[in-house]
Amino acid sequence: MPFLFHRPMHRRGFIESAALGCTFAALAGCRSSTSTPRDAHGPSLRLALLSDTHIPGDRINGHRGFNPWENLRRIVPEVLQAKPEGVILNGDAARLEGLPGDYAELLQLLAPVAAEAPVYIGLGNHDDRKNFGQALTAPSGLRQAVKEKHVLVIEHTVIRIVVLDSLQFVNKAPGLLGKEQRSWLAGFLSTHRDRPVALFVHHTLDDNDGDLLDAPRLFELLRHHHHVKAIFYGHSHVWSRTRREGIHMVNLPAVGYNFRDLDPLGWVDARFHDTGVDLTLRAFAGNVADHGKTHPILWAS
């Protein structure tokens, strides 16, 4: 059954253009204000960053003793308390095969969050594009016109965010942007150079068989676009910050389960500003040693 979030007008401004804001939220409603939040540090954008929720339809399916359904239920109040201006779920929203029942549970769990802020969902290799599209009756506006890909743009005065689609085959590890999406991205970046850009993509960008297979072509493309400052990704269920070819690489932790005891389960409270982003880990299981630690990242000029 289609699921449409509805929420009231908001207390704070978010997207610089309310008209555009209405159209590209992956789910949820729209804000009416055209103002940009401003605090002591200047304008900023606060986002809750989630990845790899792996929500099952049966509420009990999990991995390594973790219950992803229970994990997401647990962090929803934390996310609400942070009062983010938006939420990004960076792929592998569903348990394994992107079944309709998975998305029904996911959307029910996220409903309290979606009532307060737009929730943007990218796709991973455990999602199903068709089932996802049927579960979310999202307006399409700034949903980008890339054939058979779910690509979103989030506009803000301090940062422009592009949520890419690396889902190639459901429930198989490797990912691919594909030539059409890469060509679209090259064109988009060429015509949107006035502020920093952060890319979100589900897959890891290394050289393993289960990574983003066209990662080298992506980096080749980005050599011409120095305003792309960061790439956020998931897939490995690891929390790390590195750099590659001058671009900040942020591996978001999983919400659902980890693969190794040394990795945290959690989400990231992000505050984007003019010159970078502050990332605070909100870990609730696994290795929680870095819970509450803030990692400031400054964009390279």
Ligand SMILES: [Zn+2]
């Ligand atoms: Zn995953």
